[in-house]
Amino acid sequence: MDHHTRLSNALAGLPVDRPPVWFMRQAGRYMAEYRAIREKVSFLELCADAELACEVTCQPVDRFGVDAAIVFSDILTIPEAMGQEVVFDQGHGPRLPSPLRSLDDVRALRQPDVADALPVVPATLRSFRAARPHVPILGFAGAPFTLLCYMVEGGGSRNWLHVKRMLFSDPATATELLDRLADVVGDYLQAQIQAGAAGVQMFDTWAGMLSVEDYQRFALPAAQRAMARVSGAPRIYFTRDTSPFLHLVTQTGADAIGLDWRVDMARARAELGAVPVQGNLDPVALYAPAEEIKARVHRICDAAGPLGHVFNLGHGVLPTTPLTGVEAMIEAVKERSSPR
Amino acid sequence: MDHHTRLSNALAGLPVDRPPVWFMRQAGRYMAEYRAIREKVSFLELCADAELACEVTCQPVDRFGVDAAIVFSDILTIPEAMGQEVVFDQGHGPRLPSPLRSLDDVRALRQPDVADALPVVPATLRSFRAARPHVPILGFAGAPFTLLCYMVEGGGSRNWLHVKRMLFSDPATATELLDRLADVVGDYLQAQIQAGAAGVQMFDTWAGMLSVEDYQRFALPAAQRAMARVSGAPRIYFTRDTSPFLHLVTQTGADAIGLDWRVDMARARAELGAVPVQGNLDPVALYAPAEEIKARVHRICDAAGPLGHVFNLGHGVLPTTPLTGVEAMIEAVKERSSPR
Numbered sequence: 001m002d003h004h005t006r007l008s009n010a011l012a013g014l015p016v017d018r019p020p021v022w023f024m025r026q027a028g029r030y031m032a033e034y035r036a037i038r039e040k041v042s043f044l045e046l047c048a049d050a051e052l053a054c055e056v057t058c059q060p061v062d063r064f065g066v067d068a069a070i071v072f073s074d075i076l077t078i079p080e081a082m083g084q085e086v087v088f089d090q091g092h093g094p095r096l097p098s099p100l101r102s103l104d105d106v107r108a109l110r111q112p113d114v115a116d117a118l119p120v121v122p123a124t125l126r127s128f129r130a131a132r133p134h135v136p137i138l139g140f141a142g143a144p145f146t147l148l149c150y151m152v153e154g155g156g157s158r159n160w161l162h163v164k165r166m167l168f169s170d171p172a173t174a175t176e177l178l179d180r181l182a183d184v185v186g187d188y189l190q191a192q193i194q195a196g197a198a199g200v201q202m203f204d205t206w207a208g209m210l211s212v213e214d215y216q217r218f219a220l221p222a223a224q225r226a227m228a229r230v231s232g233a234p235r236i237y238f239t240r241d242t243s244p245f246l247h248l249v250t251q252t253g254a255d256a257i258g259l260d261w262r263v264d265m266a267r268a269r270a271e272l273g274a275v276p277v278q279g280n281l282d283p284v285a286l287y288a289p290a291e292e293i294k295a296r297v298h299r300i301c302d303a304a305g306p307l308g309h310v311f312n313l314g315h316g317v318l319p320t321t322p323l324t325g326v327e328a329m330i331e332a333v334k335e336r337s338s339p340r
Numbered sequence: 341m342d343h344h345t346r347l348s349n350a351l352a353g354l355p356v357d358r359p360p361v362w363f364m365r366q367a368g369r370y371m372a373e374y375r376a377i378r379e380k381v382s383f384l385e386l387c388a389d390a391e392l393a394c395e396v397t398c399q400p401v402d403r404f405g406v407d408a409a410i411v412f413s414d415i416l417t418i419p420e421a422m423g424q425e426v427v428f429d430q431g432h433g434p435r436l437p438s439p440l441r442s443l444d445d446v447r448a449l450r451q452p453d454v455a456d457a458l459p460v461v462p463a464t465l466r467s468f469r470a471a472r473p474h475v476p477i478l479g480f481a482g483a484p485f486t487l488l489c490y491m492v493e494g495g496g497s498r499n500w501l502h503v504k505r506m507l508f509s510d511p512a513t514a515t516e517l518l519d520r521l522a523d524v525v526g527d528y529l530q531a532q533i534q535a536g537a538a539g540v541q542m543f544d545t546w547a548g549m550l551s552v553e554d555y556q557r558f559a560l561p562a563a564q565r566a567m568a569r570v571s572g573a574p575r576i577y578f579t580r581d582t583s584p585f586l587h588l589v590t591q592t593g594a595d596a597i598g599l600d601w602r603v604d605m606a607r608a609r610a611e612l613g614a615v616p617v618q619g620n621l622d623p624v625a626l627y628a629p630a631e632e633i634k635a636r637v638h639r640i641c642d643a644a645g646p647l648g649h650v651f652n653l654g655h656g657v658l659p660t661t662p663l664t665g666v667e668a669m670i671e672a673v674k675e676r677s678s679p680r
Contacts, residue, residue, distance in 0.1 A: 287509075
């Protein structure tokens with residue numbers, strides 16, 4: 001079975017010879033090929049250059065034979081396109097020096113035309129399709145709520161005080177920002193499908209810091225609004241802490257659900273029914289001996305069952321991950337055959 | 341109804357006039373009275389002095405009229421009593437300069453006699469009982485797995501690479517350490533009950549970074565082993581990310597379950613049945629306007645129902661929390677009357 005059929009069948013719940021495998025942040029620092037390119041250009045320069053971005057997107061495809069690529073980019077291209085400055089300090093996370101704290105701040109943002117303002121990822125997708133036509137490539141974007149987190153807090157945070165203050169004290173401003181973001185996110189994902197993405201993933205990385213009540217009030221409707229603008233290819237929705245919201249995530253309208261490593265796969269299957277899922281090995285398991293990794297991969301695949309499962313990590317691969325661990329994971333998935 | 345009856349009834353699922361209320365880290369930096377004492381002594385000096393610890397334990401009781409105190413101390417007194425150095429750098433979390441990485445490291449630890457090695461908390465409990473006899477006081481300890489996290493990693497961590505490496509590559513060493521910790525934790529909690537604690541809480545703060553499989557293999561049996569050594573007063577088990585394990589936490593043997601703010605109270609009740617619960621307002625909600633706080637408190641109490649609910653935050657109160665927010669929360673709980 002070719003890579004395209006394997007991925008599209010798994011995301012549609014149709015039979016596959018084995019689960020397809022790709023993994024979040026598969027183009028990244030743990031690969032020497034990637035570090036070699038990053039010695040020449042900064043992270044932002046890499047995100048801004050479709051040919052270089054295509055090159056690093058190809059690296060894990062070529063080295064590991066994964067079943068899908070994910071386009072190299074960053075979720076903070078959207079805040080930038082809306083006029084908010086984003087800085088990546090060496091060795092630190094992103095920083096947004098002018099965080100949004102009021103309705104005036106929100107209204108001062110541009111509502112960009114996606115084709116004009118965000119051309120790099122579609123160009124990267126087209127380059128990859130020409131370079132590796134046998135491998136499907138996924139597009140992605142941050143979910144509206146997760147983008148709001150960075151834009152309001154001004155960077156990553158432990159407690160997200162500024163974000164929650166806005167949600168709890170000025171929900172109208174938060175909702176206006178979420179609505180605007182949802183429209184950009186949706187149009188951006190749609191543009192990626194038009195550029196040839198075989199599917200798209202929406203990362204709601206920080207939704208898991210919300211109570212279920214606040215998730216339903218803020219993150220979920222915004223994700224729904226974004227998803228509703230996207231069609232023509234499977235749409236995957238991922239949260240870093242899926243468990244408290246597991247009974248709600250399909251309300252986003254997503255075609256498949258990305259599960260973090262804390263979710264028990266068997267329980268997720270029971271809760272979600274026939275909805276295809278993606279995941280969910282603990283990224284730190286890749287530091288374990290190969291036999292331990294393989295046993296974990298097989299347990300996850302057994303719990304997921306043969307239909308509607310895309311194998312993945314439960315969060316992005318870590319920068320110090322040993323290549324041997326990645327190889328063991330992929331080998332284990334490739335040992336699978338369905339139906340078992 | 342007096343404070344003692346209200347707390348013990350709620351923790352036994354018996355009728356109360358309203359839910360009792362206390363909150364995690366209620367003696368702490370957000371209070372000027374506490375900061376005044378910390379100007380004179382360091383955190384470790386405060387933890388080592390039963391009279392001063394009793395004084396700060398009394399502060400939130402006197403100011404807010406909460407229904408229970410929790411003894412002022414730190415969970416890292418146990419690693420110290422076992423011979424591992426613990427350092428608190430100003431403005432940072434704890435640091436353990438000689439982390440445990442091998443079976444030899446684990447076997448070099450002392451297995452302390454709790455009465456000799458950990459006398460301060462029992463003394464603080466006795467002082468509090470004499471000073472505020474009308475208010476019940478809770479004892480606490482870190483759960484074995486959460487203590488292992490600090491002892492192996494050497495401090496807090498984002499990904500807990502060293503901890504998970506030990507679990508995945510050398511589970512026998514991890515299990516030996518967990519067993520030893522469980523015995524100390526259990527004996528320590530029992531000593532606190534003997535010193536007059538009206539109940540004890542075991543904090544499994546970091547268990548939530550584990551997959552359900554690893555929770556069942558490591559954190560859960562260790563918590564069970566510790567709990568099994570404790571009797572004579574209600575035992576509460578808290579995890580910071582309760583949701584993935586909600587169907588398992590009662591297997592610890594705990595009499596009540598502390599819920600973090602991400603768990604939906606109504607779903608927790610449905611899952612846990614008649615087991616009393618404690619929680620679970622988002623600590624950041626205390627920065628919201630009073631009316632918003634009160635509405636959230638009432639929704640949690642409504643979802644919890646009148647029996648077997650101790651009101652609490654879903655995690656410790658934050659150092660910059662406004663007192664007005666704390667007051668609004670407590671006022672809202674005190675507005676409750678049961679049965680509704």
